[in-house]
Amino acid sequence: MERVLKMWYVVCILLLTFVQSPVHGEQQVPCYFIFGDSLVDNGNNNGIATMAKANYPPYGIDFPNGPTGRFCNGRTMADFIGDLKSLTLGIVTPHNTKDAFAELLGFDNILIPSYATTRGQDILKGVNYASGAAGIRSESGQQMGARISMGEQLQNHLITITRIADIFRDKNVTGNYLSKCIYSVGMGNNDYINNYFMPQYYPTSRLYTPEQYANVLIKQYSQQLRALYKLGARKVALFGLGQIGCAPFEISRYGTNGSSCVDFINNAVQLFNNRLKSLVDGLNNILSGAKFIYVNVFGMASGDASSVAEKMEMKVELSSGLFADMNSRRERSAVLAPASLGLGGSRQxxxxxxxxxxxxxxxxxxxxxxxxxxxxxxxxxxxxxxxxxxxxxxxxxxxxxxxxxxxxxxxxxxxxxxxxxxx
Structure with a gap:
């Protein structure tokens, strides 16, 4: 758990780069909007007809209110970002940095509500639109049943914006408010897991090479991100794909041929990630006032939990806008999931x-x-x-x-x- 918290502390430092010339005591980020899949879904799938649900035990066994629809035992990464006071507890250096985070971003002990449960003025703090099994492509994950794709999440966000505009009753005030918010977007996992690498259900692996498929995904993703920009988003954190080839099921299905993970899957994922980095640079160049950052989840997964400071490098390049890329030294252990995280103790x-x-x-x-x-x-x-x-x-x-x-x-x-x- 400490490893996860340290890594998300680094992510929060990146998010703070969104804030310019802060005024003491002034909340710089009034709201937080979340788009994604099961990694950040906090209950949007509970009421739809799908096998991708997590509103029953053992999910939520460490969450205060038990199972909520989060695909984990406790909080999701989005929850940690939304509650920065908890995120930085016991990790940062002195001088009450954790309180500064919470005061600056305004997310003091706040859990961003799911779109399915938002009511009234709760939307002013932000909304979580994420849906388990969802992807960039509308068909991804369809063998699981219903899910809320990225396109549909954008449609839900448009409804939210309309409701916010009704609250403020001023178009300019609404636009200014939305421009201060942070948006995190993490899509693409299911376009590989529950699409490209599932040939018995989807033809994409027969229609496209890995390079072509990455291009197709990025093209559609670019259109979706531009649509988000048109809806008022200016500060967007884009999460790259993780090491899908290290997932236990992929290993059991394909084998590793002596490697730690399924290399051809991770190689395909990196084709997407590399194009996503270039997309971030391009969006910052083209879209006026846009600040997109790229979070290298793939590299974070390779990090050593014992010393994030030593094993992880963080660089912020300002060549064509704000671009953040966290790279890990290429050190891989035979242990796929550290025993300290309760996920098994050996490759075998x-x-x-x-x-x-x-x-x-x-x-x-x-x-x-x-x-x-x-x-x-x-x-x-x-x-x-x-x-x-x-x-x-x-x-x-x-x-x-x-x-x-x-x-x-x-x-x-x-x-x-x-x-x-x-x-």
């Missing part, structure tokens, strides 16, 4: 994930470790996010499984086949 452990295991009616699969220091290695079919029991109309109970945006819908069918073979 992670590689075993996804192997079929017999299920026992008397011993349900473990979903959480007994302690936070214990690796999560005994989860049956760990590519599945979780299970819950629902009642049919006739009172008969059945098990309903939900797959997150890093899972695979076809695993449900495969598991049924395995059970028949075992039986």
């Amino acid at each position: 452990t992670q590689a075993e994930i996804g192997k079929p295991r017999p299920r026992s009616n008397r011993q349900p699969p473990r979903t959480t470790p007994r302690s936070r220091s214990e690796p999560v290695t005994n989860h049956h079919a760990e590519i599945e996010i979780g299970a819950r029991i629902t009642n049919k109309p006739n009172g008969e109970q059945r098990e309903q499984r939900s797959f997150g945006s890093f899972g695979r819908a076809e695993e449900k069918e495969n598991e049924m086949k395995r059970e028949k073979e075992i039986g």
Whole structure:
């Protein structure tokens, strides 16, 4: 957890570069708008017909109010940014820097509400539009069921802006207000996980080479970001894609050929990331008053949790606008997920994930470790996010499984086949 907090502290420093000539005591950032997928979804999928849901245990076991729809045990990265006082606790140097963050950005103990739950003037603090399984392309993730694509999230944002304009009753005041807000956008994961690398459902890998597909995605993404700019956004943090090839399911499916991760997947992801960096530079050049930054999530995932200061470099280039790129030294451990984060303790452990295991009616699969220091290695079919029991109309109970945006819908069918073979 400390590693995650340190990394997001660095991200917050980048976000502070958005603020120019701050006046003491004046809140510089009145609101925070979030666009993305399951990495930052905080409940928008709860009320739609989709398998990509997280509003039941073991999700939310460390969240104050239990499961909320966040695809994690506690807060998402967006929550940490929104609550900077918690983010910097115990990490920054003296002089109450954490209080300065909260005062300057105005997000003191604030959790940005999901679009599905916003009411009244709550929208003035910001809105989270993110949706699990969503992507840049509208069809990405469709095998999971309903989801709110980037295009649809922009449509929802337009509705929010209309509501804000109704509150201020002045077009200029509304525009000025929106220009001070921070916008974080993280899209593209599902365009690979639940599209390009799922050929049984999507033709994209047959239609495009990895280079061509990255170009197609960036072209559409550029149009969407320009639309966001037209809706008043001026300070936008763009999150690159992470090391998808290091996800346990991808490793179990494709193997690593002696590497730590599935290299051809990570190589495809980097093609997208490199083009996204260039897009950021271009948008800053072309769009008047725009300040886009690029957050190198791929590099952050390669960092050493023991010393972010030593292993991570941060540079802000002003050649053609504001461009931030955080690069990690290329040091990779055989451990895919540090045991300190409770995600397994060895490459072998992670590689075993996804192997079929017999299920026992008397011993349900473990979903959480007994302690936070214990690796999560005994989860049956760990590519599945979780299970819950629902009642049919006739009172008969059945098990309903939900797959997150890093899972695979076809695993449900495969598991049924395995059970028949075992039986």
